[in-house]
Structures are given as C-alpha cells and as structure tokens.
Amino acid sequence: MAKTKTQFVCQNCGYNSPRYLGRCPNCGEWNTLVEETIADEVPNRKSRVSLGGETAKAELIKDVSLEEVPRVKTSLKEFNRVLGGGVVPGSLVLIGGDPGIGKSTLLTQVSGQLGSKGRVLYVSGEESATQIKMRADRLGVGGDNFYLYPETDMSNIREQITTLNPEFVIIDSVQTMQEPDITSAVGSVSQIREVTAELMQIAKTNRITIFIVGHVTKGGAIAGPKILEHMVDTVLYFEGDLHHTYRILRAVKNRFGSTNELGIFEMREDGLREVANPSEIFLEERLTGATGSSIVVSMEGTRPILVEVQALVTPSVFGNAQRTAQGLDRNRVSLIMAVLEKRANLMLQNQDAYLKAAGGVKLDEPAIDLAIAVAIASSYRDKETNPSDSFVGEVGLTGEIRRVNRIEQRVAEAQKLGFKRIYIPKNNLQGWTPPTDIEVIGVTTISQALKLALA
Known part of the structure; x- marks a missing residue:
C-alpha cells in the first residue's frame, strides 16, 4: 500500500512546506501551517464548460461580439x-466583514430586490432554510423568484444551478463550501481556492452574477489565500462598529x-437603510466653540x-510624547506635527497628541493634511476655529500647501x-470660477493658513 503523502500549507498565504514550521517564511504569520494530504494529480483538468455543455474557443478579437449588457x-x-452603477451580469463579487456586522442581512435584502429582475438562488452553508426565512420575514423580503438552498457540497450546488438556471447566486459563506475531490479540511486554503475557481467558471461561462460572503x-x-481577492471581479468590505447603527x-x-467608493447604511430593526447624506451625520454632534476641531x-x-477631525494636545507626563490616531494614519499625524514644529514654531515635541476622525470613517488621502494641522x-x-470654516489641502515638508484634485466638487459640497x-x-484657484455663496480662501503656506484660521 502506497504511503500517503502530506504537506503543510499556510492558511494565511498558501505557502507549501514539506515539514511543519512554527512561522511561515512567506508571510511571517505564526502557527498557520496545517497538514494536508497531497491529492493525486488529475491529468485532465476542468475546462470552461457552460451549463449547456458549450466550451470556450479561440476567436479573432474583431469577431468578438460586444452586445450591450445593462447593469441590474x-x-x-x-x-x-x-458597485460602479449596478450589478454587472456574470460578475463575481466578494463581500467581507466582521461577524455579526450585517453581511447576510445586506445580501438577503439585495436578493429580495433582485428577485424582480430574475431568479435568485441563496446557498447557505451556515444556516438552515428556516433560519433564513425568519430573517427574510423580519426584513419583509420574499417573492416567487427567491430560492433557498442550505448546502455545502459544490457538486450538489452546481447541479442545482444547472437545474434552476438562476440569474443571481449568493454563497454564504465560501469558507463553509467544500469540493468533494479535495481531501483537505473545510475552510482550508486548498478548499477555498478550488471552490472560488469553480464559482468563477460558472459565473463567466453562464453570465450568472455570484455574490460570495468571506469571513475575515x-x-x-x-x-484565505490572497489569490481569492485576485480571482474575483469586485471586493467589498462591510465595516462598522457593533455598538453603533x-x-x-x-x-x-x-x-x-471606481475603487475606494463608499456607501453608508443605518442598521434598523427592519434591515439596512441607506444614508443619502452622510456629511450631516458626521457633523450633527459637533460642539460649537470647542477647540481642537476642524x-x-x-x-x-x-x-x-x-x-x-478632532485633536487633543496635552503636555506629556512621561519622557516620550505619545501619538495616537483613530481613523487617521499615525505616520501622517507624526509627519504633520514635525512640519508644524519646524515651519509654524509650535513646540510639540513634549506634547501628547490624540487624533480621530469622528463618525468611525477612515481618512487616508493627502487632502486631509491641512485640517489635521489646523485641529492640532x-x-x-x-x-x-470658526464653526462655518472647512479646510482642504496637502501639507508638504517645507510647509507649503499643495493642490488637490476635484476641488470644485469639494467646494460645492461645503x-x-x-x-x-x-x-x-x-494653486487650486486657477481654471475655474468659485461659487458666490461661499468664500474661497487660497493659502500657500501652513503659517498663513493658521494665522487666518485661528485669528
């Protein structure tokens, strides 16, 4: 009897090792290598075959038809x-988020709405059909085109997709699905990779939109392996605080x-409700007359x-001053404080600084530099600062205020x-006419900006 061959696979990056290692040499994570059986190589791998039995073939680029596919x-x-304007038919969308954040709630609502556009198959490996039905009733979701299928075996799921031929499929979640031909455990790197590859094949050959829920x-x-995000068309992160709505x-x-798009929802008893104007929510609890705010x-x-942007600067009790940032890059905060000390004569080296972006949003673009500097x-x-003032600009190391993009949209929103x-x-004042209802002040240095804003 032939000896079973095994290997150790990192569950974080997919690195293979013939022996156990405490620390993965590829990604540096500890205790992530798990022993898996090496399956015999299958000489005839799956090709792209549609549910109707059609296989892909090579054709001239000029012969490829560009039929208009409207977004749903x-x-x-x-x-x-x-998503960029709606759901693209035949796309593979990955949605990740913390446990209990509302991924299943969002997709249940979306499934009910997509039911009016075509058949929807909701495949759940974590809940029974009764549990999904309870959530759907709470959300007021139903319809004649909304099908539930509690299953984890990919061969059965593919057979059900062939029988039903839906336009939309939801997989909740990819870590619970398993390929019967793969001997590794459910949720392992090998299983996730093969399951996602088969879902991608189904989506691309049959123009079925598939939503995949991924654990974090x-x-x-x-x-799972980083290749999971490379294989799919769209990666969405559902974020928030469990203690806030x-x-x-x-x-x-x-x-x-476009990447880095942002959508804001409010979690209510009857499901998620979209927030049309998030700026009002981020500003509604701002105190008038408070210092350290911009x-x-x-x-x-x-x-x-x-x-x-809120800042709290206090004298340091210990030898080394602390720099703490929430929703902002800590390195960016340290850089701006160094510029303020050198170019604006603020003695900050013996001051503790605590900064945050109110509302739980994360800001990482260069245009927030000026607001951070003014708050500090x-x-x-x-x-x-004046409650009716707002700030936009990138701060350079020599203290200059550098131009930013889309200035017209920013001014119009303010x-x-x-x-x-x-x-x-x-420099952003050139090439356009500012509106008359708001005073647009152009500044060139951080010293000039602070003199005007904190006069």
Missing part, C-alpha cells in the same frame, strides 16, 4: 454606486467601476463627504451644507 440596479442606491481574520483581512460598504477592488472635505471615491494647532493654542468659508491651496 437594486433599490439600494448606495449599493449600486459602490483578526487583522481585518478576508480569510451605521455601517460602511467600501469597494477596494472593482473591475467595473472640518475637512474628503473624497471617498466619487463622493465628497465632510468629516470632523487649535488644541495646542486653545483657540477655537457650500451645500451651509459652510461660509473654505481654505484651499492657492
């Missing part, structure tokens, strides 16, 4: 915009639209949103929400 729109405009690791990344749907990869007009994909200076000098003044880079 749901009733959730925020969901449509994050402690670090917040989608569990707001949820953020963020696109980090999209072959059919408003930035940030771009999230194609949408401008106004967010309050406001807290340090204990001078409040004007719409009633702000009277906005500070922008002076």
Whole structure:
C-alpha cells in the first residue's frame, strides 16, 4: 500500500512546506501551517464548460461580439454606486466583514430586490432554510423568484444551478463550501481556492452574477489565500462598529467601476437603510466653540463627504510624547506635527497628541493634511476655529500647501451644507470660477493658513 503523502500549507498565504514550521517564511504569520494530504494529480483538468455543455474557443478579437449588457440596479442606491452603477451580469463579487456586522442581512435584502429582475438562488452553508426565512420575514423580503438552498457540497450546488438556471447566486459563506475531490479540511486554503475557481467558471461561462460572503481574520483581512481577492471581479468590505447603527460598504477592488467608493447604511430593526447624506451625520454632534476641531472635505471615491477631525494636545507626563490616531494614519499625524514644529514654531515635541476622525470613517488621502494641522494647532493654542470654516489641502515638508484634485466638487459640497468659508491651496484657484455663496480662501503656506484660521 502506497504511503500517503502530506504537506503543510499556510492558511494565511498558501505557502507549501514539506515539514511543519512554527512561522511561515512567506508571510511571517505564526502557527498557520496545517497538514494536508497531497491529492493525486488529475491529468485532465476542468475546462470552461457552460451549463449547456458549450466550451470556450479561440476567436479573432474583431469577431468578438460586444452586445450591450445593462447593469441590474437594486433599490439600494448606495449599493449600486459602490458597485460602479449596478450589478454587472456574470460578475463575481466578494463581500467581507466582521461577524455579526450585517453581511447576510445586506445580501438577503439585495436578493429580495433582485428577485424582480430574475431568479435568485441563496446557498447557505451556515444556516438552515428556516433560519433564513425568519430573517427574510423580519426584513419583509420574499417573492416567487427567491430560492433557498442550505448546502455545502459544490457538486450538489452546481447541479442545482444547472437545474434552476438562476440569474443571481449568493454563497454564504465560501469558507463553509467544500469540493468533494479535495481531501483537505473545510475552510482550508486548498478548499477555498478550488471552490472560488469553480464559482468563477460558472459565473463567466453562464453570465450568472455570484455574490460570495468571506469571513475575515483578526487583522481585518478576508480569510484565505490572497489569490481569492485576485480571482474575483469586485471586493467589498462591510465595516462598522457593533455598538453603533451605521455601517460602511467600501469597494477596494472593482473591475467595473471606481475603487475606494463608499456607501453608508443605518442598521434598523427592519434591515439596512441607506444614508443619502452622510456629511450631516458626521457633523450633527459637533460642539460649537470647542477647540481642537476642524472640518475637512474628503473624497471617498466619487463622493465628497465632510468629516470632523478632532485633536487633543496635552503636555506629556512621561519622557516620550505619545501619538495616537483613530481613523487617521499615525505616520501622517507624526509627519504633520514635525512640519508644524519646524515651519509654524509650535513646540510639540513634549506634547501628547490624540487624533480621530469622528463618525468611525477612515481618512487616508493627502487632502486631509491641512485640517489635521489646523485641529492640532487649535488644541495646542486653545483657540477655537470658526464653526462655518472647512479646510482642504496637502501639507508638504517645507510647509507649503499643495493642490488637490476635484476641488470644485469639494467646494460645492461645503457650500451645500451651509459652510461660509473654505481654505484651499492657492494653486487650486486657477481654471475655474468659485461659487458666490461661499468664500474661497487660497493659502500657500501652513503659517498663513493658521494665522487666518485661528485669528
């Protein structure tokens, strides 16, 4: 009898090793190598065959037909915009998020809305049909085209898709699905890779839109090999705080639209409700007359949103000053504080600094630099900023304020929400006419901006 061959596979990155290692040499994670049986090589691998038995063939690019494929729109405009304008037929969409954040709730709502466009097959490996029905009743979701199928075996799922021939399929979740030909455990790297490959084949050869739910690791990344995100067309992250009602749907990869798009929802008893104007929510609890506060007009994909940047600067009790940031990059905060100390004569080296972006949103674009600098200076000098002021601009290491993109949209958003003044880079004043209802002030250096904003 032949000896069974095994190998150790990293569950984080998919690295293979003939022996056990405590630390993966490829990704550096500890205790992620799991022993798996090496399956015999199958000489005839699966080719791309549609459910009707048609195989792909080579053809001249000039002979490829470009028939117009309209996007399918749901009733959730925020969901449509994050996807780039609607659901693309034949696409493979991966949605990741923390446990209990609302991934199944979102897809159940979307499934009910897509039922009016075609047949929907909801495949669940974590819940029974009764449990999904209870959630659907709570959300007011139903219809004649909404099918439930509690199953984890991919051969049975493919057979059910062949029989039903749906336009939309939801897989909840990919970590619970298994290929019977693969001997490794459910949720392993090999299983996730093969399951996703088969789902991609089904989606591309039959123009069936497939949504995949993916679990996340402690670090917040989608569990499984990184190739999982490379294989799919769109990667969405569903984020939020379990103790608050707001949820953020963020696109980090999209072959059919803009990346870094943002959709905001509110979790209610009857399901998710979209937030049409998130800027008002981020600003509604702002205190008037508070120091260490500034408003930035940030771009999230194609949408401008106004967010309050808060700073608290206090004398350091210990030898080394602390730098803490929530929703902002800590390295960016340290860089801006160094510029303020060198170019604006603020003695910050013996000051602790705590900064956050209010509302739980994450800001990472260069245009937020000026607002961070103004908030830090406001807290340090204990001078409040004007409640009707907003700030946009990138701060350079020499103290200059550099131009940013989409300045017209940013100014228009600030004007719409009633702000009277906005500070922008002076070079951004060229080539367009500012609106008359808001005063647009161009600044060239950080010292000039602080003198005007904290006068």
